[in-house]
Amino acid sequence: MKSLQFMTRPAPMACLAILVSLNAAIAQPAKEYAPTLGQPGKDVMWLPSPQLLVDKMMDVAKVTPEDFVIDLGSGDGRTVITAAKRGAKALGIEYDPNMVELSTRNAAKEGVAGKATFVKADLFRSDFTQATVITMFLLDEINLQLRPKILDLKPGTRIVSNTFDMGDWTPDEVVRPEAPCGTYCKAHFWIVPAKVEGTWKLPQGELVLQQKYQMISGTLKTGNASVTISNGRMNGDRISFAANGTEYTGKVTGDTIDGVLQATRVAK
Numbered sequence: 001m002k003s004l005q006f007m008t009r010p011a012p013m014a015c016l017a018i019l020v021s022l023n024a025a026i027a028q029p030a031k032e033y034a035p036t037l038g039q040p041g042k043d044v045m046w047l048p049s050p051q052l053l054v055d056k057m058m059d060v061a062k063v064t065p066e067d068f069v070i071d072l073g074s075g076d077g078r079t080v081i082t083a084a085k086r087g088a089k090a091l092g093i094e095y096d097p098n099m100v101e102l103s104t105r106n107a108a109k110e111g112v113a114g115k116a117t118f119v120k121a122d123l124f125r126s127d128f129t130q131a132t133v134i135t136m137f138l139l140d141e142i143n144l145q146l147r148p149k150i151l152d153l154k155p156g157t158r159i160v161s162n163t164f165d166m167g168d169w170t171p172d173e174v175v176r177p178e179a180p181c182g183t184y185c186k187a188h189f190w191i192v193p194a195k196v197e198g199t200w201k202l203p204q205g206e207l208v209l210q211q212k213y214q215m216i217s218g219t220l221k222t223g224n225a226s227v228t229i230s231n232g233r234m235n236g237d238r239i240s241f242a243a244n245g246t247e248y249t250g251k252v253t254g255d256t257i258d259g260v261l262q263a264t265r266v267a268k
Contacts, residue, residue: 032105033098035076041096043123046075049137049162050181054082060175060189061133061158063088070131072123072138072146077103077116079135084112088133092118093126129153137162137184151213155194155252156236160187169213172235190214193234194252200263207263216241 035046049057057079063069065087071079074092076099083090084107094100100120107116124145128134134150134157136143144167150159151169163184165171171188197211205222209232216232220243229248232241239257240249250259257263 033102035099035102041073043095043142044073044137044139046096046099047137047184048076048078050177050185051078051082052177052179052181053162053185053187054079056175056177057135057160057162057187058082058086060173060187061135061160063133067132068130069133069135070128072126072128072134072136074103074118075099075137077106077118079137080116080118081107081110081112083133083135084115085110088115090116091131092116093121093123094118095120095122131157133158133160135160135162136164138164140164140167143167151192153192155192155234157192159190159192162187164188166190170215172214191236194237194239196234196239196252196257198268199266200257201266202261202263206266207261220244 037047063083063086067083067088069080069083069088069090071083071090071092074080074094077092080090080092080103092103094103097120100118103118104113107113107118128149131153138146138161143161143164147166147169163186165188169190172191173189175187175189176185191214193211193214195211196209196216198209200207200209205220207218207220209216209218211234214234216229216234216239218229218232219226220229227243229241229243233239237252238249239252239261240247242248248261250257250261250263255265
């Protein structure tokens with residue numbers, strides 16, 4: 001014969017205690033995500049740029065409300081938020097969805113949600129072509145991988161990198177905050193140069209240019225005379241050099257130069 005088994009009914013006070021515990025668990029808000037210094041990411045570990053340096057990066061890039069700033073690997077969003085506080089439209093590209101949510105909350109707390117946005121994306125597959133300023137805190141090798149894409153951006157686009165450089169592309173400027181701000185406390189600044197290498201036809205002769213990033217060299221031919229140019233440099237879409245004691249300057253737009261220097265590129 002099978003024995004009968006009885007289930008003991010919980011005492012009323014025990015039921016009340018269980019109900020209170022369940023309600024407390026349900027009412028407890030979820031803990032907000034908090035990143036850890038040095039935590040691994042897709043391409044680099046997370047270390048935030050010191051705010052003093054972020055401010056200096058905005059200064060050297062001369063960020064204004066007319067700018068569209070894109071931060072590559074935007075982390076907790078502080079660089080994007082700082083740009084937005086200066087009136088710029090700013091976008092953060094970040095692979096970690098938790099960081100995207102965190103930075104979105106941070107932007108809302110700082111009152112710039114309308115100007116600061118964040119997307120979860122791979123920076124190597126992202127489009128930066130609309131940016132007027134690009135900021136980053138990556139690694140030398142990552143910067144080098146991005147360099148060809150950056151050099152194809154619109155001439156005059158400003159690039160600022162916390163600490164890490166671009167190989168043999170010498171910065172136009174290196175800056176530090178006035179006050180110490182830790183280990184990663186230096187910014188490299190570049191302006192994307194127009195591409196001018198080649199042969200240009202001038203009213204008075206011919207200009208042949210060689211180019212390495214923002215530095216240019218070459219020869220100016222007038223009649224039967226040919227002289228080597230000096231102090232050749234690109235500043236975004238602005239070209240300048242000296243030859244025969246004359247300073248030449250102009251603005252490069254595609255295959256034309258307008259200014260003191262008037263020239264048209266000769267088709268290859």
